[in-house]
Amino acid sequence: AQKITQTQPGMFVQEKEAVTLDCTYDTSDPSYGLFWYKQPSSGEMIFLIYQGSYDQQNATEGRYSLNFQKARKSANLVISASQLGDSAMYFCAMREGGGANSKLTFGKGITLSVRP
Amino acid sequence: DTGVSQDPRHKITKRGQNVTFRCDPISEHNRLYWYRQTLGQGPEFLTYFQNEAQLEKSRLLSDRFSAERPKGSFSTLEIQRTEQGDSAMYLCASSPGQGRNQPQHFGDGTRLSIL
Numbered sequence: 001a002q003k004i005t006q007t008q009p010g011m012f013v014q015e016k017e018a019v020t021l022d023c024t025y026d027t028s029d030p031s032y033g034l035f036w037y038k039q040p041s042s043g044e045m046i047f048l049i050y051q052g053s054y055d056q057q058n059a060t061e062g063r064y065s066l067n068f069q070k071a072r073k074s075a076n077l078v079i080s081a082s083q084l085g086d087s088a089m090y091f092c093a094m095r096e097g098g099g100a101n102s103k104l105t106f107g108k109g110i111t112l113s114v115r116p
Numbered sequence: 117d118t119g120v121s122q123d124p125r126h127k128i129t130k131r132g133q134n135v136t137f138r139c140d141p142i143s144e145h146n147r148l149y150w151y152r153q154t155l156g157q158g159p160e161f162l163t164y165f166q167n168e169a170q171l172e173k174s175r176l177l178s179d180r181f182s183a184e185r186p187k188g189s190f191s192t193l194e195i196q197r198t199e200q201g202d203s204a205m206y207l208c209a210s211s212p213g214q215g216r217n218q219p220q221h222f223g224d225g226t227r228l229s230i231l
Binding site: 004033035042043046050091102103105106107108 | 171207219220223
């Protein structure tokens with residue numbers, strides 16, 4: 001089974017509106033972290049937001065928030081007040097366990113296009 | 117505040133040649149990672165170092181691939197006898213150390229094209 005699933009086709013949103021990008025994950029480890037990264041067409045991976053499996057509250061970071069539903073194993077990214085510069089690929093990633101286990105497992109990504 | 121630096125940005129080479137990429141992590145970060153990203157996919161983990169020790173290698177890292185991090189500073193990734201399937205973006209990332217909440221900070225990548 002895939003560890004990170006991002007199945008939405010290309011997403012479109014009108015400028016200044018909110019958009020939700022879906023991510024489901026699969027792990028049997030009770031300790032894990034979930035990350036969202038943005039990759040513009042220029043190629044760099046930009047860290048957006050983090051959610052830990054033991055965190056009691058949903059993470060927020062400026063216009064980004066994470067809708068974390070642990071029982072459903074979903075960690076959807078919500079972008080509020082979309083801007084043209086938000087057009088990019090968005091990747092959900094997971095780190096399982098802790099300590100020496102450090103690698104990230106990424107989903108296939110979602111393309112977001114913001115319309116003026 | 118300098119980020120993760122990768123060199124070169126682009127590499128075009130003929131099949132069968134050897135190539136070497138360099139990554140300079142953020143200076144206080146003791147963990148360094150290599151990922152490979154093919155078109156339309158998310159990055160796939162290759163290997164990572166804590167200081168100079170290589171702690172994990174993916175099965176994707178065949179015996180043609182080798183990575184080093186002498187003295188726990190910069191790292192190099194070498195691919196010997198390149199094949200068409202090696203064409204990809206090679207991403208390097210670094211993080212401060214232990215802790216589930218430590219994000220990995222990525223460089224701009226090296227895009228490898230095999231002719």
